[in-house]
Amino acid sequence: MPAEPATLRPEIPWIDSDRLEERLAASGAPEAHKAFARDLARDGLAIIDLGDDLIGLCERIEAEVAHHFAPGITRVHDAWRRSEAIRAVATHPEILARLALAYGRTPFPFQSLNFHRGSQQDVHADTLHFHAEPAGFMCGVWLALEDVRPESGPLVYYPGSHRLPVLGMAEAGAIDGATTPANYNDLYGPAILRRLDEAGLKPGLAMLKKGQIAVWAANLAHGGSKMLDPASTRRSLVLHYYFDDCVYYTPMLSTKTRQARRLPADIATGGWRWPRRAGRPVSVPAKQFAAAILHRLTRRTPRF
Ligand SMILES: O=C(O)CCC(=O)C(=O)O
Numbered sequence: 111m112p113a114e115p116a117t118l119r120p121e122i123p124w125i126d127s128d129r130l131e132e133r134l135a136a137s138g139a140p141e142a143h144k145a146f147a148r149d150l151a152r153d154g155l156a157i158i159d160l161g162d163d164l165i166g167l168c169e170r171i172e173a174e175v176a177h178h179f180a181p182g183i184t185r186v187h188d189a190w191r192r193s194e195a196i197r198a199v200a201t202h203p204e205i206l207a208r209l210a211l212a213y214g215r216t217p218f219p220f221q222s223l224n225f226h227r228g229s230q231q232d233v234h235a236d237t238l239h240f241h242a243e244p245a246g247f248m249c250g251v252w253l254a255l256e257d258v259r260p261e262s263g264p265l266v267y268y269p270g271s272h273r274l275p276v277l278g279m280a281e282a283g284a285i286d287g288a289t290t291p292a293n294y295n296d297l298y299g300p301a302i303l304r305r306l307d308e309a310g311l312k313p314g315l316a317m318l319k320k321g322q323i324a325v326w327a328a329n330l331a332h333g334g335s336k337m338l339d340p341a342s343t344r345r346s347l348v349l350h351y352y353f354d355d356c357v358y359y360t361p362m363l364s365t366k367t368r369q370a371r372r373l374p375a376d377i378a379t380g381g382w383r384w385p386r387r388a389g390r391p392v393s394v395p396a397k398q399f400a401a402a403i404l405h406r407l408t409r410r411t412p413r414f
Contacts, residue, residue, distance in 0.1 A: 120214040123246045125151040139211050147212040154272030154330035158323040165321045168255045170195035179226045190222040190377050200349050200377045215353035220374035223348040228263020229334035232299045237276045237329045241361045247353035248328040254318035255345035262344035263337035265316040271331040289362050357385045373402040
């Protein structure tokens with residue numbers, strides 16, 4: 111998909127803009143894509159249903175990652191490097207076209223997570239972990255590799271919470287630059303739940319069928335609900351996307367004076383994307399650069 115000329119790239123995602131309808135009308139996009147963008151703008155989560163199109167890929171993903179799930183391992187990071195089927199989903203034209211329409215920039219997938227069971231992950235927004243400048247150019251894509259059952263700990267989310275102010279560790283009460291696993295759990299978790307409660311937002315469960323996809327906006331509060339049956343499986347694939355020509359960083363590890371910049375991978379090429387501001391490359395700390403090179407050298411990604 112060709113990148114838009116830099117002059118046409120919006121500074122805020124279309125889904126966050128009061129010009130969304132104007133943009134959709136001018137796009138000539140299929141009605142299903144427009145409905146997706148409207149749902150994402152309104153709720154912060156939207157469903158992509160490609161009928162049976164992804165069923166075969168779901169089965170291939172399961173076959174390609176099954177051997178990673180040794181006893182005790184419930185999530186696998188970046189299996190895209192070894193799974194052609196994950197790369198095929200991550201770069202699926204139907205997903206990329208919807209994201210490009212909703213955001214107004216060209217998306218690229220940079221990370222994958224496979225789950226065998228429910229994650230039971232605490233409620234959070236991805237804006238704490240993966241943020242961008244300009245803000246909002248990041249989203250999560252969740253593919254059901256099997257029908258989700260209520261007892262398996264479905265993905266939980268709070269419709270409308272993407273419109274709340276971004277909650278960082280400082281707003282949650284942490285001393286600047288002092289994020290630790292303990293204060294993350296003690297401060298961030300309760301703070302986001304308090305905000306959701308004060309805003310009167312109620313949770314929903316993503317009861318997806320095999321092959322259906324949920325896309326969430328970066329600031330949507332979400333997590334994994336409690337597994338009512340500990341033996342149940344809930345096989346799923348999570349992909350994280352950034353958009354071109356942005357600065358990518360980790361707010362949780364940033365301070366008032368130091369932005370913890372990222373050098374995200376690009377699943378489409380197996381390489382990485384250099385962060386940019388208005389078309390110009392920005393600096394990346396040597397540590398991140400070295401980590402990206404090491405990653406590249408030690409984890410071979412076959413071409414496809
Ligand atoms: O799949 C889940 O249970 C939660 C996933 C999640 O919160 C995430 O990937 O950010």
